[in-house]
Amino acid sequence: MNSYRSLRIALLGAGSVGSQVARLLLEQHDELAARVGAPLELVGIGVRDVDAPRDVDLPRELLTTDLGTLVAGADIVVELLGGIEPARGLLLDAIAAGADVVTANKALVAAHGPELFQAAETVGAQVAYEAAVGGAIPIIRPLEQSLAGDRVTRVMGIVNGTTNFILDRMHTEGSSLEEALRIATELGYAEADPTADIEGFDAASKATILASLAFHTEVPASRVHREGITGVTDAMVQQAERNGRVLKLVAICERLPGEPGGDARDRVSARVHPVSLPATHPLAAVHEAMNAIFVTAESAGDLMFYGAGAGGPETASAVLGDLVSIARRHVAGGPGMPGSTHAKLGLAPFGDVVARHEVALTVSDRPGVLAAVAGLFSEQGVSVESVRQDPTDGSAALVLGTHAASEARIADVLEALEAHTDVERIDSVIRLID
Amino acid sequence: MNSYRSLRIALLGAGSVGSQVARLLLEQHDELAARVGAPLELVGIGVRDVDAPRDVDLPRELLTTDLGTLVAGADIVVELLGGIEPARGLLLDAIAAGADVVTANKALVAAHGPELFQAAETVGAQVAYEAAVGGAIPIIRPLEQSLAGDRVTRVMGIVNGTTNFILDRMHTEGSSLEEALRIATELGYAEADPTADIEGFDAASKATILASLAFHTEVPASRVHREGITGVTDAMVQQAERNGRVLKLVAICERLPGEPGGDARDRVSARVHPVSLPATHPLAAVHEAMNAIFVTAESAGDLMFYGAGAGGPETASAVLGDLVSIARRHVAGGPGMPGSTHAKLGLAPFGDVVARHEVALTVSDRPGVLAAVAGLFSEQGVSVESVRQDPTDGSAALVLGTHAASEARIADVLEALEAHTDVERIDSVIRLID
Numbered sequence: 001m002n003s004y005r006s007l008r009i010a011l012l013g014a015g016s017v018g019s020q021v022a023r024l025l026l027e028q029h030d031e032l033a034a035r036v037g038a039p040l041e042l043v044g045i046g047v048r049d050v051d052a053p054r055d056v057d058l059p060r061e062l063l064t065t066d067l068g069t070l071v072a073g074a075d076i077v078v079e080l081l082g083g084i085e086p087a088r089g090l091l092l093d094a095i096a097a098g099a100d101v102v103t104a105n106k107a108l109v110a111a112h113g114p115e116l117f118q119a120a121e122t123v124g125a126q127v128a129y130e131a132a133v134g135g136a137i138p139i140i141r142p143l144e145q146s147l148a149g150d151r152v153t154r155v156m157g158i159v160n161g162t163t164n165f166i167l168d169r170m171h172t173e174g175s176s177l178e179e180a181l182r183i184a185t186e187l188g189y190a191e192a193d194p195t196a197d198i199e200g201f202d203a204a205s206k207a208t209i210l211a212s213l214a215f216h217t218e219v220p221a222s223r224v225h226r227e228g229i230t231g232v233t234d235a236m237v238q239q240a241e242r243n244g245r246v247l248k249l250v251a252i253c254e255r256l257p258g259e260p261g262g263d264a265r266d267r268v269s270a271r272v273h274p275v276s277l278p279a280t281h282p283l284a285a286v287h288e289a290m291n292a293i294f295v296t297a298e299s300a301g302d303l304m305f306y307g308a309g310a311g312g313p314e315t316a317s318a319v320l321g322d323l324v325s326i327a328r329r330h331v332a333g334g335p336g337m338p339g340s341t342h343a344k345l346g347l348a349p350f351g352d353v354v355a356r357h358e359v360a361l362t363v364s365d366r367p368g369v370l371a372a373v374a375g376l377f378s379e380q381g382v383s384v385e386s387v388r389q390d391p392t393d394g395s396a397a398l399v400l401g402t403h404a405a406s407e408a409r410i411a412d413v414l415e416a417l418e419a420h421t422d423v424e425r426i427d428s429v430i431r432l433i434d
Numbered sequence: 435m436n437s438y439r440s441l442r443i444a445l446l447g448a449g450s451v452g453s454q455v456a457r458l459l460l461e462q463h464d465e466l467a468a469r470v471g472a473p474l475e476l477v478g479i480g481v482r483d484v485d486a487p488r489d490v491d492l493p494r495e496l497l498t499t500d501l502g503t504l505v506a507g508a509d510i511v512v513e514l515l516g517g518i519e520p521a522r523g524l525l526l527d528a529i530a531a532g533a534d535v536v537t538a539n540k541a542l543v544a545a546h547g548p549e550l551f552q553a554a555e556t557v558g559a560q561v562a563y564e565a566a567v568g569g570a571i572p573i574i575r576p577l578e579q580s581l582a583g584d585r586v587t588r589v590m591g592i593v594n595g596t597t598n599f600i601l602d603r604m605h606t607e608g609s610s611l612e613e614a615l616r617i618a619t620e621l622g623y624a625e626a627d628p629t630a631d632i633e634g635f636d637a638a639s640k641a642t643i644l645a646s647l648a649f650h651t652e653v654p655a656s657r658v659h660r661e662g663i664t665g666v667t668d669a670m671v672q673q674a675e676r677n678g679r680v681l682k683l684v685a686i687c688e689r690l691p692g693e694p695g696g697d698a699r700d701r702v703s704a705r706v707h708p709v710s711l712p713a714t715h716p717l718a719a720v721h722e723a724m725n726a727i728f729v730t731a732e733s734a735g736d737l738m739f740y741g742a743g744a745g746g747p748e749t750a751s752a753v754l755g756d757l758v759s760i761a762r763r764h765v766a767g768g769p770g771m772p773g774s775t776h777a778k779l780g781l782a783p784f785g786d787v788v789a790r791h792e793v794a795l796t797v798s799d800r801p802g803v804l805a806a807v808a809g810l811f812s813e814q815g816v817s818v819e820s821v822r823q824d825p826t827d828g829s830a831a832l833v834l835g836t837h838a839a840s841e842a843r844i845a846d847v848l849e850a851l852e853a854h855t856d857v858e859r860i861d862s863v864i865r866l867i868d
Contacts, residue, residue, distance in 0.1 A: 024733065028583075028585075031585075034776045035650065035776065136731075136734035136735060136737060137737060138572070138575075138581070141572075141575055141576065142572035145572075145758075145759040146575055146752065146755040146756075147572070147751065147755055148469060148754070148758035148759055148762075149458065149462075149469075149751065149753070149755045149756075150751040150755065151462075151465075216468075282740065285716070285719055297570075297751060298747075299458065299570070299747040299748060299750055299754070300570035300741065300742065300747075300748055300752070301570060301742045301745075301748055302741060303570060303571060303572070303739075303740065304738070304740040305737075305738075305739055306738040306740070307734065307735065307738065308734065308736070308737075311735075313732075313733040313734075313735075314734055317583065317584040317733035317734035318580065318734070320582070320583020320584060320733070321579060321580040322580075324579075324582035324583040325580075325582055328771055329771065332769050332770075332771060333768050334763065334767050334768010334769065335766050335767065335768065338471075340469055342468045342469065343468070
């Protein structure tokens, strides 16, 4: 080992991830020093309450509630507070003071990533956030570096473990969404208030980050179309299974063609919604609360990255990986690499996204209804690929599969269906991935 | 874009990968310049024969047979020649002259990686070799950087597409090994001389590289235990399927406990051989010529990286990713990161590796043979977990599954079985992965 001075590490947050990071920094001190070429000295752990119970016994003298002072004296700040403030302000202060930063804070990176990256670029500081998407799964670095010479066309990820657990239970155990959510809560996969997960907000933050990286374009969270899983019913799950398919909540970041008649450059779409995948698709085999990100690039073809998307030790692994990489660069010298948002592609509205859809309806069981319904699709230029009709009590269940059609056209079809006297209700609409 | 001067790129080799790299450098010139912050100027392509036919039409004026002169004028040298010399000498010359290097040459990195890394560290040059293992799959950077703060316990990879294609065909189509190899050759997956693939030499080179990275320890190719797939029979495939299992050729790099009674530090094992995996294992779903690397680390848990392990454009994607990353660092300033081999763990002999085994025998069909055979296992301290006996014509087919036992013990058992008068032959031995 060389004789580089210690690097002063300030840790912000001692929750399930932070306490594991602290434990590993202390327990693996010598091994980490050998890897970095300099000791990583944990100089303090910033917390809200020094006396709060923690997963790991941490040395009392390291805990402090004075986060500002802690940050001011650090070479590298590791931010695991979550939320926007005070995390944002503390990291901007740290960067301004010349420190490098590691964060696992997806909400912060999604909302203020460009501000942090810009601040870091100005002073040559490093910013790393591998743990912000996909927990332990290396996905940020592969997108940023390994695929840096390729043209990514689509990123499709199961990036929320809670919703994957729930949908997986509905498929494998036949649970209802409510039952599956209850079990997820009992097992600690879901928060007491599960809104951020089941309504897709968490996945949307990650979509923002993935799309920005994949397409070298800033994609604000406000431009991510978002639908959660609360509309997924037992009937939809059963219907998918009958067709050899599986329902998953995915974040999709996609390169779309330029606007017809307008700017010829590609546009970017980022969205979160349930999809129906063939059971043979690699993402269909992602069970329980696991995560996976399926990336398609022009030269590389299809790639998949699979692993634990959450959990204290798992996420701590990604944080420490960032920390060691940053510390090695700190020792070797040279600035951090700036973010890459040069492409500045336009953002496509959700209505321009194209997909095959499966629409399930309950309609009056009388002659001519099928023709009338099919007419509503063709009036909007949506071509129907398959139809299945099953009689029910006095009504008929109709399932229509469309050829690829834009979301805008499908929305018009759904509006027309809603208004049609023979359509009793629209039972479900699901997008199909091939 | 800033006004950094052009970076002079010398490309060595214009085969299936090199010609794609050249094409992309020329076609995507502006996009790559924007990503790097400086134009990447392809100053020449070193080839053996300027007139040889190529996959891609390349500008004649870029082709040269004078590789030494080409290298001498480059900022970054991209080596896609394959083989040891002249690749090794040219890269050492390039590094000595201050150039950074990218290589996809697994044989070279496996045999002379430490020499290249040392030379680069001396002058602060960068060396990147993402394409040397797993083609388009990002695996080098995840191991080197993303898992830099974790303790990897095992890397298990399907890293040879040809053998995976052959075994997959045997499973899915019921082909014989010979038929499957013929098809692999027709489809261009196998070379005219398939020895390097089917005897496991290619996978062993990759095991060397993966083990060195995962365990921060130099692992010479000569210390990788290697068995190919030529011993895999139809009967073994069928037997695996009956048990809900799949046969795969894998490279396994594993952290083993220290020597009993000796050095307490962990030891490293690297080996290539067929294994029997449960059909539910993520690696079992890797079909055709695809590759995947399954990594287990103490904190991160299980991770998997999946994608195309070969192919011109696919491998070119990894090469360009390295090139862009290196070029960005070149522009930003700061030295390359040294390799990490500080751990200097011992290498465990293959005999110390522990696994469950399944041994298929043909034995005399007479009373007492089962007891005698079972006795040979217990004499070596190998505990038998399961037995299946099927009568055949005048003989009996016995399949014994063992509890975990060391390879040394199993070797002793096999020797005793060979020598036993009632054992007509040992039909197969396969290692089981849980």
